[in-house]
């Protein structure tokens with residue numbers, strides 16, 4: 505993503521909500537740049553998010569995420585997709601109040617299908633369905649509380665979701 509200024513839209517939601525997939529499509533439709541904070545962290549650190557979790561621990565990842573999100577919210581134009589757990593940080597939540605936050609909502613069955621059973625994500629170790637349910641239960645109120653626009657994604661194609669967000673953004677000025 506290039507250019508300074510606040511992002512046009514910030515996508516939030518749990519793992520498998522489609523933030524990266526839909527965010528990229530949305531940016532194409534809007535004709536703006538796209539960035540994803542997981543990808544920014546991977547570029548900066550030179551290693552995969554999962555490896556940061558395993559080798560350095562979740563707390564270290566969350567600290568990197570906090571600074572990366574804050575910088576991106578200030579500097580990146582276009583569409584910005586956040587990691588699923590970025591909203592757990594209170595300072596990040598405060599920063600998001602000034603932005604057009606889009607919550608991609610996904611149900612449990614669909615989220616489990618999308619994250620896959622063999623991904624080896626550290627946060628999903630054990631019973632994948634039970635862990636995804638726990639994350640959804642804990643985080644859905646946070647996502648919903650931050651959102652200016654909420655879009656259901658179950659059973660819908662990413663392109664259709666992106667088109668709905670374009671329409672919703674037209675009626676929502678910061």
Ligand SMILES: Nc1ncnc2c1ncn2[C@@H]1O[C@H](COP(=O)(O)OP(=O)(O)OP(=O)(O)O)[C@@H](O)[C@H]1O
Nearest residue numbers: 518519520521522523524525588618657660661662
């Ligand atoms: N609307 C959709 N319908 C079907 N599959 C989808 C949809 N959106 C995303 N997917 C698929 O689900 C998987 C997860 O999508 P994606 O990586 O975009 O999610 P995410 O919200 O960015 O997750 P994370 O928080 O882990 O980064 C991908 O394989 C993607 O192709």
Ligand SMILES: O=C(O)C1=C[C@@H](O)[C@@H](O)[C@H](O)C1
Nearest residue numbers: 519542553586587588589627
């Ligand atoms: O939901 C989460 O806590 C996470 C989601 C991903 O985007 C990554 O940021 C990481 O796997 C943690």
Ligand SMILES: [Mg+2]
Nearest residue numbers: 523524540542
């Ligand atoms: Mg993603």
